[in-house]
Amino acid sequence: MPEILCSENKDVTENCLDIINLMILSDYWNSVKDDIESESKERDYYASRLGKANISVMMLNPVTGEWNGKWTIYDYRANGSFIQLYVPVSLFNATSGEYSFGIMDIKVYR
Numbered sequence: 001m002p003e004i005l006c007s008e009n010k011d012v013t014e015n016c017l018d019i020i021n022l023m024i025l026s027d028y029w030n031s032v033k034d035d036i037e038s039e040s041k042e043r044d045y046y047a048s049r050l051g052k053a054n055i056s057v058m059m060l061n062p063v064t065g066e067w068n069g070k071w072t073i074y075d076y077r078a079n080g081s082f083i084q085l086y087v088p089v090s091l092f093n094a095t096s097g098e099y100s101f102g103i104m105d106i107k108v109y110r
Contacts, residue, residue, distance in 0.1 A: 006092045016090040017102065019069075022057055026071035043076075052078040052109040059091050060101045078109035 006016035032043060054077050059069035084107050091102040 015088070016092055017057060019091050019093045020095070022071040022073060025073045029072050029075045046074055047076050050074055050076070052076055054107040056105045057089065057091070058103050058105065062100065080110055082107045082109045
């Protein structure tokens with residue numbers, strides 16, 4: 001998902017996600033989650049590439065050591081079993097210019 005990667009002047013930072021873009025994408029999925037069967041150009045675009053899956057990103061608070069942010073950036077679940085994978089990522093807050101540690105939680109349904 002190139003739209004959530006950290007970039008500056010088209011230079012992409014490896015394993016880095018932009019928190020502001022995460023929030024925008026999460027808001028979109030929250031707005032359509034109850035109407036997943038209706039037609040949506042954006043939803044169809046992601047579904048054709050990602051299939052039946054759920055992808056969330058969690059942010060760790062470096063001071064408290066607690067998880068203090070979670071964004072669902074793709075949600076097209078299916079009934080049944082799934083494979084789960086955790087991927088460490090760097091999260092960039094463009095407003096403050098600070099980086100945080102995050103985990104991308106990926107569930108792929110069979």
